[in-house]
Amino acid sequence: MPKLRVGIVNFLNSKPLAWGFLKGHHADLFAPSYHPPALVARLLGQGNLDIGLIPSIEVQRIPNLRVLPDMCVAARHEVRSVLLVSRGPVEEIRRVALDQNSRTSATLVRILLRERYGLDPEYLHERPDPERMLGEADAALIIGDPAMKIPREQFRVFDLATLWHEFTGFGFVFAMWMARRNDFEKIRAVDFALARDEGLAHLNQIAADCAGPPGLTEDEVKDYLTKNIVFSVTDDMSRGLNLYFELAHKHMLVDEKKELKFLT
Numbered sequence: 001m002p003k004l005r006v007g008i009v010n011f012l013n014s015k016p017l018a019w020g021f022l023k024g025h026h027a028d029l030f031a032p033s034y035h036p037p038a039l040v041a042r043l044l045g046q047g048n049l050d051i052g053l054i055p056s057i058e059v060q061r062i063p064n065l066r067v068l069p070d071m072c073v074a075a076r077h078e079v080r081s082v083l084l085v086s087r088g089p090v091e092e093i094r095r096v097a098l099d100q101n102s103r104t105s106a107t108l109v110r111i112l113l114r115e116r117y118g119l120d121p122e123y124l125h126e127r128p129d130p131e132r133m134l135g136e137a138d139a140a141l142i143i144g145d146p147a148m149k150i151p152r153e154q155f156r157v158f159d160l161a162t163l164w165h166e167f168t169g170f171g172f173v174f175a176m177w178m179a180r181r182n183d184f185e186k187i188r189a190v191d192f193a194l195a196r197d198e199g200l201a202h203l204n205q206i207a208a209d210c211a212g213p214p215g216l217t218e219d220e221v222k223d224y225l226t227k228n229i230v231f232s233v234t235d236d237m238s239r240g241l242n243l244y245f246e247l248a249h250k251h252m253l254v255d256e257k258k259e260l261k262f263l264t
Contacts, residue, residue, distance in 0.1 A: 003028075003029060003030055003031040004029060004030050004031065004050045004051060004186060004187070004190060005031050005033070005048070005049045005050045005051075006021055006030050006031065006032045006033070006049065006050065006051055006052070007032075007033055007035055007039075007040040007043055007044060007049040007051070007052035007053065007054070008021070008032050008033065008034050008035075008040070008052075008053055009034070009035070009036070009037050009040055009053050009073075009144075009175060010034035010035060010036065010144075011037075011081070011143075011144035011145055012081070012144075012145055012148070012210055012221065012224065012225070013073050013081060013144070013224075013225070013229045014053055014073060014175075015199065015206050015209075015210060015225070016196065016199030016200050016202075016203065016206060016225060016231060017053060017071065017073070017177075017195070017196050017199060017231060018032065018053075018199065019195070019198060019199030019202055019206060020194065020195025020196065020197075020198040020199055021195060023202075024194075024195055024198040024199075025194075025198070026190070026191075026194075026195070029190060033049075036101035037054065037055050037101055037102060037103060037104070037143075037144075037175065038055070038100065038101050038102065038103050039101075040052040040053060040054050041054040041055055041058040041062065041103060044062065044065075044178065044179075044180065045058075045062040047180065047182075050179065050180070050186060050187065051068075051177060051178065051179040051187055051192075052177070052178060052179075053073070053175050053176070053177055054103075054175060054176070054178050055102070055103035055104035055105075055174065055175055056072075056104050056173050056174060056175055056176055056241060056244075057103050057104045057107045057244075057245075057248060057253075057254065058103055058104075058178070059176070059178060059258070059260065060245055060248065060249075060254040060255075060256075060257065060258050061254060061255075062178075064180060064181040064182075065178045065179065065180060065181075065261075066178065066179055066181065066184060066261050066262060066263035067176050067177070067178050067260050067261065067262050067263065068176065068177035068178070068179070068187070068192050068262070068263055069233070069262045069263070069264065070193065070232050070233050071176065071177050071192060071193060071196055071231065071232065071233070072173045072174075072175065072176045072177075072230070072231060072232070072233050072237065073173075073174050073175040073176075073229060073230075073231065074171055074172060074173040074174060074229070074230040074231070074233065074237050075161035075171060075172055075174070075228055075229060075230060076161075076165070076171040076230055076236070077161060077162055077165045077171070078159050078161055078162045078228055079159060079160065079161035079162075079172070079174070079228055079229070080147070080148065080159065080224060080228045081143065081144055081145070081147045081148055081224075081228075082105045082108075082141075082142075082143050082144075082147060082159070082160045082161060082174065083141070083142050083143075083147045083150060083157050083158065083159060083160065084096075084109055084139055084140070084141055084157075084158040084160060084163075085130060085134065085139060085140050085141075085142055085150055085155045085156070085157055085158075086134075086138055086139035086140070086155065086156045086158075087134060087138070087155060087156065088138065088156070089156070090113075090117055090119075090139075090156070090158065091117065091119075092138060093113070093119060093121050093138045093139045094121050094122065094138055095121055095122045095123075095124065095136070095137040095138050095139075096109065096113070096121050096122070096123050096124070096137055096138070096139045096140070096141065097123075097124045097125075097126045097133035097134070097136055097137035097139070097140045097141070098123055098124065098125050098126065098140075098141045099126070099127075099128045099140075099141050099142055099143050099144075099146075100125045100126060100127060100128075101128060101143065101144070102141060102143045104174050104175065105141060105143050105160060105174065106123075106141060107244075107248050107253050107254075108160055108164065108172070108244065109141050109160060110123070110251065110253060111244070111247045111248065111251060111253070112160065112163050112164065112167065114251055115167065115247065116163065116167050121138070121139075124136060124137055126140075128142055128143070128144075128146045130142055130146070130150060130155075134155075141160075148215070148216065148224075149215060160172075164240070164244075168240060168243055170236055170237070170239055170240025170243065171230065171234065171236050171237045171240050172237070172240055172241075172244070173233065173237050173240065173241045173244075176233075177192060179263055184263055187263060188263065196231055200231065203222055203225060203226065204218075204222070206221070206225070207219070207221040207222040207225070241260075245257050245258075
C-alpha cells in the first residue's frame, strides 16, 4: 500500500502531532513533508497530499474536506506564537502587514480588529520579517516560531489567543488534521490519535531536540507545548471555532459558513 502523504506545518507547535509519523511505531506508513501552513492547505486542496495539518479556516474554503476528530493545534488563552505586533497603540493602526504563511490567524486578526476595536485597516501580505513589516505598516501579524523570537520589550505585543479569549470567553483552534474525500478509506486505516499520544508521551525528547532555535531552553519548549498549546478539542474549543466561522462569514471573509464534517 502506498505511504500516506502527510503535510505537516514546520512550526514547533506541530512537533507532538508529527512525532508519531517520524519516529513512532507506524512511521513506515507515512511520507511526511514540512511546509508553511498556507502551503499545506494549498497542496491538500490540489490533491498533492492525502492529509494535512491545515489552518482551521480552510475547511470553510476548500471543498470536500473532512476533519479528523479531537486533534488540533489550539490554545485555551495565551498562545505565545500568534502575535499582533505594533510600535504604537492599537487604536492608531491603519495598515497591517500579514504573515503570508497565515490563513487562520490572518482571518482572526481582521475579526478582532473589527469586532473589538472597530477598526478596518488596510492589509498587506508580507514575508515574516518583523522589521520590514513594521517599516511598511503600523502593525504586523507574526505566527509560529518567528513570533517566539519577538523582543517584547521593543514593541507592543498582542497575543491573538488572549484577545480572542477576552472577547469571547472561548479557546481558539488554529489548525486541524483534514483529509480530502477521495482519501478517506486510506486515512481510516491509520490511528492518528495514537500518533498524537505517542508524541505527547515523548515531550522530553521533543524538547531536547527542539531546544535552541528559536532561542528556547528545553524547559521553555516543554512549557510552551504543555501550558500554551492544546492538542485535543474540548467543548470550549468547539464552541469558539463555531463562533469564529460565524464571524468570518459575517465579515465576508468566507463565502458561507459550513458545518464541520468529521471523518469517523
